Structures are given as structure tokens and as C-alpha cells.
Amino acid sequence: MKLILTTEVSGLGAPGDVVEVKDGYGRNYLIPRSFAIRWTRGAESQIASIKKARDAREIRDLGTAKEVAGQLGALKVKLKTKAGDSGRLFGSVTTGDIADAVKAAGGPLLDRRRIEIGNPIKSTGSHKVSVKLHPEVSATLDVEVLAN
Template sequence: MKVVLLERVEGRGGLGDVVTVKDGFARNYLLPRQKALRATAANLKVFEAQRAEIEARNQKAKESAGKAGEALDGASYVMIRQAGETGQLYGSVTGRDVADVVNAEGGKIDRSMVVLDKPLKTLGLHPVKVRLHAEVAVTINVNIARSQDEADRQARGENVIASQFEEDRLADEQAAQDMLEGGAGQQEGDFGEQ
């Protein structure tokens, strides 16, 4: 189906471009969200008559998204989740979870603005792209941890999982050393002579 775009659509074109898209994409996404019009002769005339107004409205939306993006860009958010010893989450963090934590701390984004290629499934610091407008995107940092203390350690740059394994290794070495120095199985004194 041929459509005329009313705003920039990533991978398709910019405002005013006449592009061919799949029928389902046009009917289910572009047309209901007023991102495009069918490219009929009547609609093209209407678009050309209103082009200046549409461009001004798009520019105003871009500027307001840019102002909102300045507050969000580079911001860090902490999410406390349960995870196994290897840092694998019991579940995952999705776009909805990221939007909820940003909105809880005063931001205003929809879950559809969060761009995740795949859900986040491990502990650590994760950069997440947020698309506030077709032409405005910012990056926020999501710190996923098991506790606030762990989140603070991760924020300082410590690899919590590696340090946990190191602590466990040192504890095991200490226990083995204790056993060698007189722990289990060794007896001192005159027990056998009677």
C-alpha cells in the first residue's frame, strides 16, 4: 500500500515521503496512529495544503521531546530483582518495567518508547535507549541488582558476581588451610597407650 508519511518513520522515510509499505503495517500501525495517510490523489492534495502546519506541529513535538530528553539523558535507575548466584535473573526486565521505574522517579515515558532488542536477564549496569520522538533518542542506565547495597557497589564499577566468587574461593581456601593445620581428623595427646 502506498502512503504519505506525516512524520519520520525509522527505516521507511521522512515527513512528506510517499512510500510503499505492507498493508498490515499501514492498517495496524501507521494509519491508526496518524503517522501516515493513504497516498490517494485527494489525500495528497490535503497533505500539500496542510504541509506547513504538519511540519510546525512535528517541529514543536520534537522540541518538547528534546527538552524532556535533556533531563533523562544519562540518568541512572536502580531496579531490585531476585537472581541466582551466577547473576541470572529469575525472570527478566522488560520495557514496561523500565518505563515504570522511570515514571516512579518523575520521568514521563510510555513503555513503547523503551527500545530493548531483548529483555534484560542478568544483574549489572545496562544502557537502555529511550525514543522520545521519531528524531529524539536518549540513553538511560538501568542498574539491576539484588539489593541496594549491591546496586551501590555496581554503580562504583565493582563486578559483584566476580567479587562474590572471589570471596567464596577465599573462604574455601581458608577452610582447607584450617583443616590442614589441625582441624578434622588429627588427634593430639596420649590416647592410644594404656
């Protein structure tokens, strides 16, 4: 089955890429979750607009990615959220919360889809978060979660 990716799928490709996948994977997973659309000659015109939007969000080159990684390494991100007396959060910290906290701390604007949280953050304290800036550059960000 030939599909056009609309969002980044790890191990498969980036938005705007035309990929060939097995029928069941495309029909039962990618298309229902809006990760991809069916490839047609008419849909091929959408590839240009998808790639244009991706380029606007994406960090352009390797040098810029390394520079942003340096900025993130030196940044102190503090995130205040509701927590109980034992330090357990009411809910968890999301990638969107982290992206907003980085922006509030004076850091660069990050796409929440580039932020990878290993284990869900459900307690106060210091946590390490990975940010994939470029296919070759990944940065580690220290996030301090405080009780509000």
C-alpha cells in the same frame, strides 16, 4: 498493497500513515501482527483517530524532546527483580518494566514502544538503554538492575 499503519514500524512509518508495500509483506507480516489494516475509503476515517491518539502520546517538538533527554540523562533508574545467586535474572527486563521504573524514579512518562533495548537484559548490574523521543532526538538511559 495500500495499508494504514496502526503501530510504528521502523523503516516504514508511524501510526496513521498510509503506505504502499508489496503484497506478501502486507498480507503475511503486517496485517496478521496487527501492525496495519487494509486501506479502504471507509478506513480512511480511522486515520484521523489514529493520528489523534499518536499526537497525545508523542512529544510535541524538538525543544521538548531535548529537555526530556536532559532529564533522562540525569536520572538514576534502579530496577529490582528476582535473580539467582550468580546474578542471572529469572526472565528478563522488558521495556514496560523500564518505563515503570523511570516513572517511579520521578522521571517523565515514557511510552514503552519508544524504549529500545540492544541486547536482552538478563543479569544484574548497570545497563544502557536507548529511548527514541523524537525522530531527531535519542536519549541514553542508565538502568541499574538489582536482585530483589
